[in-house]
Amino acid sequence: MSKKHYQGPETRGRTDKMSKEEIHQRFENENSANYIERSMNWLPEEEYVMQLVIDFLRHAFGESSGRILDLGAGTGRLARHILGHFDKLKITLMDFSANMIKAVPEVLQNYNGRYRTICADFFNACLGREQYNAVVSSFAIHHGRNEETYLNLYKNIHETLMPGGIFLCLDVIDGDNTLFAEFGEVGWTSFLEKQDFQPDDIETIMSNYHTEDSPVSLNKHFELLKAAGFNQVDILWKKYNFGVYVGVK
Numbered sequence: 001m002s003k004k005h006y007q008g009p010e011t012r013g014r015t016d017k018m019s020k021e022e023i024h025q026r027f028e029n030e031n032s033a034n035y036i037e038r039s040m041n042w043l044p045e046e047e048y049v050m051q052l053v054i055d056f057l058r059h060a061f062g063e064s065s066g067r068i069l070d071l072g073a074g075t076g077r078l079a080r081h082i083l084g085h086f087d088k089l090k091i092t093l094m095d096f097s098a099n100m101i102k103a104v105p106e107v108l109q110n111y112n113g114r115y116r117t118i119c120a121d122f123f124n125a126c127l128g129r130e131q132y133n134a135v136v137s138s139f140a141i142h143h144g145r146n147e148e149t150y151l152n153l154y155k156n157i158h159e160t161l162m163p164g165g166i167f168l169c170l171d172v173i174d175g176d177n178t179l180f181a182e183f184g185e186v187g188w189t190s191f192l193e194k195q196d197f198q199p200d201d202i203e204t205i206m207s208n209y210h211t212e213d214s215p216v217s218l219n220k221h222f223e224l225l226k227a228a229g230f231n232q233v234d235i236l237w238k239k240y241n242f243g244v245y246v247g248v249k
C-alpha cells in the first residue's frame, strides 16, 4: 500500500502556540485551488461524520428553506456538502483568509445565487441579530486561544441564531484531563498508522495539533455554550479527540 503524505505546515520542534497572525498567514499561503480536493483521510469515520451532519440538519429543518452561516468556511468544503443535499438552503461562508475565499466560486459553481462570502475574523465580526437558522463550523473555531474567546464567540452565535436555531460544530476536542487527552491522541495516532501515514507525517500532524489548535474539552464547550444562552446542548458523535457537538437556541 502506498504511504500517505500529509499536506500541512511543518511545526515539528515548536513548543509555543502559533499566533493568530501566523494562522492567518498559513491560510493565506495555502494552495487554496486544490484544498477541496485533499482528502480528510486524517479524520476517523469521515464518511459517517459528514453524513451525520446532513442527517441532523434534515432532522431539525426537514426540506424547509433557511439560512446557514459557516464559520471558518475555508474554500467551501462543508458548504458544498450541505448545499448538495438541500435545495432550499442558502449559506454564508465566513473566513478571514481572502486566499481561501477566492477558491469558493469554483467550488460552489453549481450553487450560484445560494451562497455569499464574507471575509472577516469570526472572533471579532458582528454576526447580526437573528439572521440564521443554523451556524455550522468544521475545524476552525479550535483556533480560539482562551475560554473568553470561545465564550464571546458563542454569545455572538447565540445572538445571530433565530429562536430554535442550531449551532453545529465538527472539530477537535480536548480531554477533560491529561489522562483523557492522551487517550484520545493515542487513539488518533493508531488510526493514522492504520491509514498508512508515515511516522514523519504523524509526528507533523500531532505537532500541528499542539501548535496550531487550542481545543477545549466537551464539558468546557457545554459550560461555555450554556453560559452563552444555549440551554440545550448535546454531542452527536465523539471519536478520540474529535467530535460533533450541538447547541439549540
Ligand SMILES: C[S@@+](CC[C@H](N)C(=O)[O-])C[C@H]1O[C@@H](n2cnc3c(N)ncnc32)[C@H](O)[C@@H]1O
Pocket: 023, 024, 027, 071, 072, 073, 074, 075, 076, 077, 078, 094, 095, 096, 097, 100, 120, 121, 122, 123, 137, 138, 139, 140, 143
Ligand atoms: C482547517 S481550515 C477548515 C476549512 C473548512 N471549514 C473545511 O472544513 O475544509 C480552517 C479555516 O478557518 C479559517 N479561520 C481560522 N481562524 C479564523 C478566524 N479567526 N476567523 C475567520 N476564519 C478563520 C482559516 O482561514 C481556514 O480557512
